[in-house]
Amino acid sequence: MTSPMPVLVRTAEDLAPVLARVSAGALLIGLDFDGTLSPIVDRPQDARLDTGMQHRLGQLSALVPTAVVSGRDLDVLHALVPVAGLTLVGSHGLEMSHPDGTVERADGLDRSDADLSALVKRLHCATASLQGVLVEPKRHSxxxxxxxxxxxxxxxxxxxxLDAAREAASFKVVTGKMVAELRPAIERDKGGAIALLRAAAxxxxxSPTVLYIGDDVTDEDAFQTLDPARDVGILVASSPRPSAAGLACS
Incomplete structure (x- = not known):
């Protein structure tokens, strides 16, 4: 099913009715990292969260349960977002760190983890001659x-x-902005992580109302779990595109 075009939010006044609605009761906030909290960069290792955003996230998490939801490894996300009080969701929902320090990981990672090193080696060899192509090994993908x-x-x-995916049965391909990721073929994504956090709250x-903000194709998994009658999804996009988010901003 094709997603509709979200309504473009141009000013703070446009958001006022939405904020009034979500602030009426318990609230859970989910925020993507790359392209939402931090600008997209050519090399993933160059991404940074500026100190102003760190401060605002700290203020937000002191008021409302807040999760940073990313495709990055959980350990990397901890280094990029050194803010107390947040829930950090890494690897597109496969791993989750709570404010009390407890960590959850999805079941079934053992099989794909065992196959990962051979897959990384194959991709390095196959892309060695391709200028400007970067292979980024992660903990689980x-x-x-x-x-x-x-x-x-x-x-x-x-x-x-695509060729590598055909040979790696324990992985699936997920595409994003100028990137494709071979991820464990486990039914857990950003949407599943948000659903778990909502259920726990x-x-x-x-259950709390959810406000989720993200920019990438993988954030559609989270937008699709939202209830349009009570939740709010905001797509961050420089140009309009169909999305399960009800709203969009640039």
């Missing part, structure tokens, strides 16, 4: 970036990923 590559190299990199039979 591996991403191939082509943001800095010419169009012909981008196409070749996509073929490499139920009080007296009432």
């Amino acid at each position: 591996v991403a191939v970036h082509w943001r800095m590559a010419a169009l012909s190299e981008q196409t070749a990199a996509e073929r490499v990923v 139920v009080v007296d039979g009432k």
Whole structure:
């Protein structure tokens, strides 16, 4: 099913009715990292969260349960977001760190983890001749970036990923902005993580309203779990595109 175009939010006044609605009861906030809290960069290792944003996140988490939801490894996310009081969701929902220090990981990672090193080696070999293509090994997955590559190299990199996926039964391909990731074939994503956090926050039979903000294709998994009658999804996008988020801003 094709997603509709979200309503563009241009000013703070446009958001006022939405904020009034979500602030009426218990609230859970989910925020993507790359492209939402921090600008997109050519090389993933160059991403930074500026001190002003760190301060605002600290203030927010002191008021409302807040989760940073990312495709990055949980350990990397901890280093990038050194803010107390947050829930950090890494690896597209496969791993989760709570404010009290407890860590949850999805069941079934053992099989894919055992196959990961061979997959990373194969991708390094297959992309070695492709200029501007970067292989990013992660704890439970591996991403191939082509943001800095010419169009012909981008196409070749996509073929490499698809070929590798056919040989790696314990992984699935998930695409994003100028990147494809081979991720464990486990039914857990950003949307599943938000659903788990919402369920854990139920009080007296009432679950919190969710406000989720993200920019990438993988954030659609979170937007799709939202209830349009009570939750709010905001897509961060420089140009409009169909999305399960009800609202969009640039």
